[in-house]
Amino acid sequence: MNIGQASKASGVSAKMIRYYEQTGLIPEADRTSSGYRDYSGTDVHMLRFIRRARDLGFxxxxxxxxxxLWRDEARQSSEVKRLAQGHIDELHKKIKGLQDMANTLTTLVNTCNGDHRPHCPILQSLESGLDDEDRPVHPRAGAVARAAP
Known part of the structure; x- marks a missing residue:
């Protein structure tokens, strides 16, 4: 099947299929005599595996x-479990970070009168880098600093 058919059957966009091939995540597809990619049912099965893993945030x-590990029939399930548990631990860290951000913002919103006056504790906190309890406001993971204009 061609890349469009493989994309539809697997739920992975053609662009991502090409990317996965380019990065070596999946082997390059066979080619037809005219040079078009030709995917097998096995390829589609692997793409579905990848899509499901991406859906779970891996x-x-x-x-x-x-x-x-999936391809290694001599694998030990403990290796798979260890990898999955590590991912769960990272997800819990992200959840904690998001909860901390929401709690800080909730505190700031609750201290803001939201009226016609210019005084705004939310803006003051952003300016100072401290929240109302004098705790530093930490940058979120993956934040990218903006270049000065």
Missing amino acids: SVAEISDLLG
Whole structure:
């Protein structure tokens, strides 16, 4: 089947299929005599595996490890469990970070009168880098600093 058919059957966009091939996550597809990619049912099965892993938030590197374990029939399930548990631990850290951000913003919103006056504790906190309890406001993971104009 061609890339469009493989995309439809797997739920992975053609662009991502090409990316996964380019990065080596999946092997390059066979080619027809006219040079078009030709995907098998096995390829589509692997793409579905990748899509499901991405839906669960695994990184491309983690998916590569999972694919290696999936293909290795001599694997130990403890290796798979260890990888999945590590991912769960990271998800819990992210959840905690998001909860902390929401709590800080809730506190700031609750201290703002939201009236016609210019005084705004939310803006003051953003300016000072401290919230009302004098705790530093930490940047979120993955935040990118903006360049000065």
